[in-house]
Amino acid sequence: MIKKSTEELKQKLEKEKSSLEKELKNFANEDSKSRGDWGTRYPKFDGGNLESEADEVQEYEKLLSVEYNLETRLRDVNLALEKIKKGKYGKCEKCGKSIDIARLKACPEAKFCTKCNIIKS
Numbered sequence: 392m393i394k395k396s397t398e399e400l401k402q403k404l405e406k407e408k409s410s411l412e413k414e415l416k417n418f419a420n421e422d423s424k425s426r427g428d429w430g431t432r433y434p435k436f437d438g439g440n441l442e443s444e445a446d447e448v449q450e451y452e453k454l455l456s457v458e459y460n461l462e463t464r465l466r467d468v469n470l471a472l473e474k475i476k477k478g479k480y481g482k483c484e485k486c487g488k489s490i491d492i493a494r495l496k497a498c499p500e501a502k503f504c505t506k507c508n509i510i511k512s
């Protein structure tokens with residue numbers, strides 16, 4: 392892979408990492424013991440009546456799924472950054488071939504090449 396594009400993608404990944412972390416911090420706390428593991432804070436609405444409790448539960452469930460998505464993406468971004476450090480970035484985890492640069496530009500945290508990604512899903 393060309394060094395310049397790796398550098399570009401690395402910057403993109405780092406930007407994504409900080410924006411994902413920022414989003415997560417809005418409603419979740421990172422586990423101090425296991426890094427990269429986030430826990431959603433239970434929302435507390437004013438009032439304390441049954442109606443607001445039901446809203447809280449609903450909101451909490453919504454946040455849990457958002458948290459799950461963000462956490463998964465953040466994990467992939469971190470893995471990609473780790474791979475750049477080790478010089479293993481841009482290789483498909485399944486077939487070992489280089490991932491298309493166009494695909495990496497659209498999705499820098501991609502783990503699989505286009506072909507394997509289709510098979511996987």
Ligand SMILES: [Zn+2]
Pocket residue numbers: 483484485486487488503504505506507508
């Ligand atoms: Zn592949």
